[in-house]
Amino acid sequence: MRLQFETKMTCPRDVVWREMSSIATLDAVSWPLLRLIPMGNPLGDRWQEGKTYHFQLKLFYFIPLHIQEISFVQFDDVNFTYQTQERGGPISDWRHRVTIELTSGGCLLRDEIHFQAGLSNVSVWCFSQLLYRVRRLRLRRRVK
Numbered sequence: 001m002r003l004q005f006e007t008k009m010t011c012p013r014d015v016v017w018r019e020m021s022s023i024a025t026l027d028a029v030s031w032p033l034l035r036l037i038p039m040g041n042p043l044g045d046r047w048q049e050g051k052t053y054h055f056q057l058k059l060f061y062f063i064p065l066h067i068q069e070i071s072f073v074q075f076d077d078v079n080f081t082y083q084t085q086e087r088g089g090p091i092s093d094w095r096h097r098v099t100i101e102l103t104s105g106g107c108l109l110r111d112e113i114h115f116q117a118g119l120s121n122v123s124v125w126c127f128s129q130l131l132y133r134v135r136r137l138r139l140r141r142r143v144k
Contacts, residue, residue, distance in 0.1 A: 001121050003113040003128055007136040011143045013100045013107035017080045019142055020098060020109070021046045023053075029138040033131050035061040036068070047082065049075035057088070065089055090120035109136070 009016050019025045023043050027036045035058040043053060049072050057065040066089030074083040080101075086094035093116040101108045111132060117124040 001115055001125050005111040005132045007109045008106060009109055010106040013080055013102055015143050016100050016107055016109055019139060023047060029135040032061060033134055047072050047075055090117045091124060092116050
């Protein structure tokens with residue numbers, strides 16, 4: 001299945017990129033729907049290309065879901081883009097590309113996602129619609 005989200009931001013793209021590059025931002029913008037608890041070694045401040053991260057997901061911050069694996073296959077500070085390969089729980093394949101394009105008056109944040117979740121495709125698609133709307137709303141508040 002496929003998801004695409006585009007969000008116009010009224011701030012410079014380097015400000016949005018700084019937030020999107022921060023590991024802490026993912027958990028902060030997912031509140032109150034999801035909590036992402038890092039597992040294993042300390043994560044550092046920024047995502048890194050070639051690195052794989054593991055998170056315990058909690059729905060509404062307290063209902064345990066599953067372990068989510070996020071591998072950064074591309075992370076490009078020059079072109080303001082990254083790509084991940086993810087999996088966990090019902091999701092066998094989640095390919096996510098984030099790009100931040102310069103526009104007049106700010107930038108455009110684009111998420112393109114292709115995923116497979118078997119019989120859970122529809123429920124994952126529906127939850128993702130809500131989650132990404134919450135994430136963009138909370139991201140806008142962080143970059144003001």
